[in-house]
Structures are given as structure tokens and as C-alpha cells.
Amino acid sequence: MMSETIWIDDPALLRARVVAESRRSVLLGAYAGLPNELHYAFLDSSGAYAFSHRLAAGVKARAVSREIPALSWDEREMAQESGIVFDEPADDRPLRAVAGRMPQAIVANGPGLMHFVVGPVHAGIIEAGRFTFSSGGETVVHLDAQLGYAHRGVEKHCRGVHALEAARLIARICAGCGASRSFAYARGVEALAGVILAPEVEFARLILAELERVHNHVGDLAASASSAGWMPGFIMGMNLKERAMRLCGIASGHRLLFDAIVPGGVSETVFADCATFYSEFVVLAGEIRRFLARLFTHRSVLSRWRHAGVLRAEAAQAFGAVGPAHRASGGSIDVRAYAPYGAYAQLRATPALAKHGDVMARCTVKHDELLDSLKLVQETWNRLGGAPLPSRIRFAPREGVAVAAVEGPRGAETVMLHIAPDGRLSRLHVVSASYRTWPAVAFAMKENIVPDFPLVNKSFNLCYACVDR
Amino acid sequence: MMRRSLGIRHLVCGSCNGCEHELNTLVSSYYDVTQEGWDFVASPRHADVVTVTGPMTESMREAADATVAAVPKPFIVVAVGDCAAGDGPWSGASCAGTGAGVELNAAATIRGCPPTPDAMKDGLREAARKLSEY
Numbered sequence: 001m002m003s004e005t006i007w008i009d010d011p012a013l014l015r016a017r018v019v020a021e022s023r024r025s026v027l028l029g030a031y032a033g034l035p036n037e038l039h040y041a042f043l044d045s046s047g048a049y050a051f052s053h054r055l056a057a058g059v060k061a062r063a064v065s066r067e068i069p070a071l072s073w074d075e076r077e078m079a080q081e082s083g084i085v086f087d088e089p090a091d092d093r094p095l096r097a098v099a100g101r102m103p104q105a106i107v108a109n110g111p112g113l114m115h116f117v118v119g120p121v122h123a124g125i126i127e128a129g130r131f132t133f134s135s136g137g138e139t140v141v142h143l144d145a146q147l148g149y150a151h152r153g154v155e156k157h158c159r160g161v162h163a164l165e166a167a168r169l170i171a172r173i174c175a176g177c178g179a180s181r182s183f184a185y186a187r188g189v190e191a192l193a194g195v196i197l198a199p200e201v202e203f204a205r206l207i208l209a210e211l212e213r214v215h216n217h218v219g220d221l222a223a224s225a226s227s228a229g230w231m232p233g234f235i236m237g238m239n240l241k242e243r244a245m246r247l248c249g250i251a252s253g254h255r256l257l258f259d260a261i262v263p264g265g266v267s268e269t270v271f272a273d274c275a276t277f278y279s280e281f282v283v284l285a286g287e288i289r290r291f292l293a294r295l296f297t298h299r300s301v302l303s304r305w306r307h308a309g310v311l312r313a314e315a316a317q318a319f320g321a322v323g324p325a326h327r328a329s330g331g332s333i334d335v336r337a338y339a340p341y342g343a344y345a346q347l348r349a350t351p352a353l354a355k356h357g358d359v360m361a362r363c364t365v366k367h368d369e370l371l372d373s374l375k376l377v378q379e380t381w382n383r384l385g386g387a388p389l390p391s392r393i394r395f396a397p398r399e400g401v402a403v404a405a406v407e408g409p410r411g412a413e414t415v416m417l418h419i420a421p422d423g424r425l426s427r428l429h430v431v432s433a434s435y436r437t438w439p440a441v442a443f444a445m446k447e448n449i450v451p452d453f454p455l456v457n458k459s460f461n462l463c464y465a466c467v468d469r
Numbered sequence: 470m471m472r473r474s475l476g477i478r479h480l481v482c483g484s485c486n487g488c489e490h491e492l493n494t495l496v497s498s499y500y501d502v503t504q505e506g507w508d509f510v511a512s513p514r515h516a517d518v519v520t521v522t523g524p525m526t527e528s529m530r531e532a533a534d535a536t537v538a539a540v541p542k543p544f545i546v547v548a549v550g551d552c553a554a555g556d557g558p559w560s561g562a563s564c565a566g567t568g569a570g571v572e573l574n575a576a577a578t579i580r581g582c583p584p585t586p587d588a589m590k591d592g593l594r595e596a597a598r599k600l601s602e603y
Binding site: 156 | 491
């Protein structure tokens with residue numbers, strides 16, 4: 001997991017290497033470091049690494065986004081947040097609002113086309129985002145998704161915070177993928193300090209990470225039943241999501257696993273009551289399997305899911321989608337299997353794969369992953385055997401730069417961290433699976449009818465808070 | 470029965486989505502708020518209660534004000550979670566405000582990071598009581 005940083009001085013060579021590497025391995029993300037430093041992070045089967053470059057003062061950075069569209073959001077963010085000036089980026093708008101004003105949306109114009117805006121306030125209990133549809137009657141021609149309404153200034157706020165104390169903040173950037181982010185952050189801090197954990201602690205972390213996948217996937221499938229019009233399936237699914245959150249509470253002391261995974265191990269509240277956890281898990285696993293069997297044999301649900309929101313393999317690749325969205329469109333990368341970390345080196349996750357890229361494919365991937373997650377939790381629990389967990393290792397953070405990625409419910413959750421000699425964070429950058437995948441959602445809506453937006457959107461069910469930060 | 474019924478409009482102002490994960494469980498059979506006569510409504514025009522989460526962000530402020538202004542009187546704003554109450558983890562961050570509940574004059578506050586569904590039900594009952602006195 002200890003990441004390698006390769007410094008490249010020649011801007012033309014940097015650009016060529018970034019383009020080549022984006023096609024060869026997994027693009028994690030790009031960010032500006034301390035003044036005028038550019039970092040492009042990637043993952044291959046041996047782990048994460050970065051190409052870094054020091055930009056000469058007053059010199060424009062070379063944009064990569066015209067060849068690698070997946071980097072467009074990263075470039076827009078670097079320009080907006082760090083003042084990096086790019087030559088010829090694919091999109092030169094700020095990524096987020098400037099002084100409370102969202103930049104102009106991109107729309108399609110032509111005979112018979114109209115535009116309408118939805119958001120930032122939506123009708124359900126969901127996060128804020130502005131969606132500008134260009135449509136000809138019912139058919140969507142173009143969708144511009146503009147997020148950023150949850151931008152709190154998270155990265156700046158973490159600057160100067162002691163690396164161990166920052167863990168509490170990292171857990172609260174975004175609730176849906178918080179345990180995975182805490183996991184990645186802990187691995188980064190531990191790698192720099194050379195901390196090695198006991199196998200039992202790695203087992204416990206694996207179970208916690210899989211529980212996060214379970215409660216998210218069950219919730220996503222419940223929402224996908226709802227958007228297909230099967231309300232009993234929605235209620236069954238929401239009941240199981242509630243049960244999964246209760247199980248997270250029993251496992252960790254927090255229903256959303258906040259602060260369960262911490263640098264040096266796991267919180268002392270983790271598996272404090274082993275007997276209750278295991279008996280509840282066994283019952284819930286059985287009920288989730290029965291729910292999946294009913295959901296995936298409901299013919300009208302499946303009929304609504306098929307052919308809706310097709311994300312073609314080329315588009316998923318070009319926009320850099322990760323996680324279930326990537327694997328439902330012909331991709332094969334699951335960080336747990338591709339670059340195994342922690343206990344995943346022993347307890348192998350089986351990547352769930354599908355080809356068609358429609359709502360059905362994404363739901364099928366989540367279905368298969370859920371079953372695999374339940375199996376992994378069972379197998380890992382067998383190894384753990386209910387023995388008391390070693391307590392958290394106390395250590396002093398060490399200076400350095402680390403990139404760490406783990407497979408969260410929505411794909412690669414990446415944390416880039418720079419620790420100063422005094423143990424405080426000098427730079428933190430978070431690239432969530434949702435950040436990587438949102439541009440693909442907008443693309444998947446093309447040629448679909450407007451009323452299918454909830455159906456298509458919920459099949460991704462991406463978060464906003466970790467994108468906006 | 471009519472006295473207790475509530476139309477609840479939810480407004481997200483920079484929350485981490487943890488409060489929303491919990492609010493969403495209120496529709497599950499375990500908490501089933503429809504039995505209380507409560508409903509999460511799609512428009513502020515249909516609301517008696519506006520639940521707000523998050524520290525408030527620069528980019529949400531205008532839309533949040535417009536949403537609350539669209540609610541017919543009498544209504545009540547309820548702060549859900551520590552961020553909305555003004556002392557959450559992002560208090561003091563450069564683009565965060567002083568708490569959505571503080572900025573939007575919440576008359577009731579439900580504590581927690583995030584609050585449990587039971588705490589949310591208790592807080593909403595209190596909001597219903599206060600509203601009946603308006």
C-alpha cells in the first residue's frame with residue numbers, strides 16, 4: 001500500500017505519461033499539492049503510485065482532459081481550488097459554485113429541444129444537486145449534473161489537524177462510504193509510520209467494510225425496486241437496510257460505522273458483543289438472500305430494469321467510472337481483488353461482472369456482490385473465532401506522502417495525504433468513487449425518457465457529500 | 470387525529486448524508502411514521518415542518534432561504550443533527566455556515582451525529598406540539 005511518487009520534470013513527458021498510464025492502469029485522481037505541485041495518482045496490481053510535477057511559476061499546466069475526459073473534473077477543481085491555470089482544458093468552467101453562484105450549465109440546442117432545471121432542492125430525502133436536462137419532448141439529449149452544494153471546505157479544514165485526530169473528521173465527510181474512507185485513511189497513515197496490524201484486526205476491518213457494502217447495496221436495491229414501481233419490495237428492502245444498520249451498530253457501536261476503523265486498528269467498541277453480532281448476522285443474511293430471490297424473480301421489476309440507462313463500455317471507460325457502475329459495463333476492476341489489501345489477500349473477494357451497462361446490469365452486480373459479501377463476512381468470522389481483538393496500536397504519525405485506495409460500496413475510495421514533520425496534515429485530498437462515477441451517470445441518461453431519471457439515477461445511487469467535500 | 474398530522478419537507482444544507490440515511494429509515498416498518506400521521510412531502514408548499522441538516526454551505530444558502538420562504542404559515546423549522554445545531558465536525562470550515570438550524574431559526578433541535586430514528590421521532594413529536602401552540 002505504501003505508494004511510490006515518481007517526479008517528472010518535463011511537462012511534455014508528464015502529460016504523455018499521464019495519458020499512457022490512464023489507459024494502462026486505474027486512474028485514481030489528480031490534485032494540486034502544496035503550491036504548484038501536480039499529482040496524478042494511479043493504481044495497478046502492485047498498489048497505488050503517483051506521477052508528480054513541480055510547475056514553474058507563471059507557467060500553465062498542460063491539460064490532459066481532451067484525451068482523458070475522466071480527468072476533466074479533477075482539472076476544473078485544481079483550477080478553482082488551487083489556482084492552477086491549464087492550457088486548453090476540455091471544460092474551463094469552475095467545478096463548483098463561485099460566491100454562491102453555480103456556473104452556467106451546458107445545454108444542447110437545436111430545433112425542438114428544450115431545457116429545464118431540477119434542483120438543487122429535490123422532492124425526496126436526498127442530497128442537493130442541480131440537473132439541467134436538454135430534451136426533445138420526453139427524450140433526454142443531454143444532462144449536465146452540477147454538484148458542489150455540500151462543499152464545506154473539508155480539505156482546507158483538515159489542514160494543520162494532527163493526523164490521528166483527523167480520523168474523526170475523515171469518518172464524517174460522507175456517511176455512505178465513511179467506513180471505507182476511514183479504512184483507506186488509516187492504511188495511508190499506518191503505511192507511512194510502518195505500523196503492521198495483527199491478522200485479527202485486519203479480519204475485523206474486512207467485516208466492517210463488508211457491512212458497509214451490505215447496508216448500502218440493500219438500500220440501493222430497495223430504491224431500485226421503488227423506482228420500478230414495486231413498493232412492497234421497497235418496504236422489504238428498507239426494513240432489511242434498517243436491520244443492516246442495526247447490525248452495524250451491534251458490530252461497532254455506530255449505526256453507520258463512524259469511527260469504527262481508526263489509525264492503529266479498530267475502535268474498542270468493535271465486536272464488544274460477539275455473540276449477538278453473529279446470531280443477528282446469520283438471521284439477517286438469510287433474510288437478505290430471500291429478499292434478493294423475490295426481487296430478482298419479479299418480472300415487471302426486471303422488465304423496467306432492462307435496457308434502461310445504458311452506459312456503454314466505451315463511455316464508462318472514457319469517464320473513468322469505478323465500482324459496480326464500471327463492472328456492470330464490461331469492466332473488471334475491484335480493488336479488493338485487483339490490488340488486495342489487508343485481509344483481502346487471504347479472503348478473496350470475487351468481482352461481480354456484467355456486460356450490458358443497463359439498470360439491470362448494475363442491480364445484478366450489486367446482487368452478486370451482496371451474496372459474496374455475506375459469504376466473506378461468514379468466512380472471516382470463522383477465522384476470527386470470537387477471540388478478543390488486540391487493542392489499538394498507539395503510534396506517532398510520520399512525515400511523508402501516501403495514496404491509499406480501498407473498494408467501497410461504490411468503487412475505489414481514495415485518500416491522498418501529506419503529513420508534515422510535526423505529525424499534522426499539510427494536505428489531504430479525497431477522491432470518492434462517486435466523484436469518479438458521476439460524469440458517467442449524466443451520460444447514461446442520454447436517449448432515456450425524463451421520467452426514468454430516478455430509475456437510472458438510483459441504479460448508481462452515488463453520494464454527493466464526498467464529491468463536494 | 471388531524472391535530473397531529475404533519476407534512477414534513479426535508480432540506481439538505483451540506484450534510485454528510487448520515488442524517489438522511491437515518492431519516493430514510495423512518496419509512497421502514499420499524500418506525501413507520503405514517504402511523505403518526507406524518508408524511509415526507511415533495512414540495513415546501515405542502516409542508517408544516519421543514520427538517521434541516523448540515524452546517525449550511527455558501528452554495529445552498531439562497532436555495533435554502535427560498536425553500537423556507539415558500540412554506541405556508543404557520544410552520545416550524547427543526548434542526549436535525551449536530552451540524553444543523555451548529556457544533557458539528559465541519560463547524561468553522563471555510564465554506565460552512567453556523568448551522569442550518571441556527572441560520573434558519575429552528576424552533577426545535579434533534580441532537581446526534583446522526584440522531585437515531587427514535588430520537589428523530591421524539592423530536593418531531595415535540596415539533597408537532599410546538600406547532601399546535603402557534
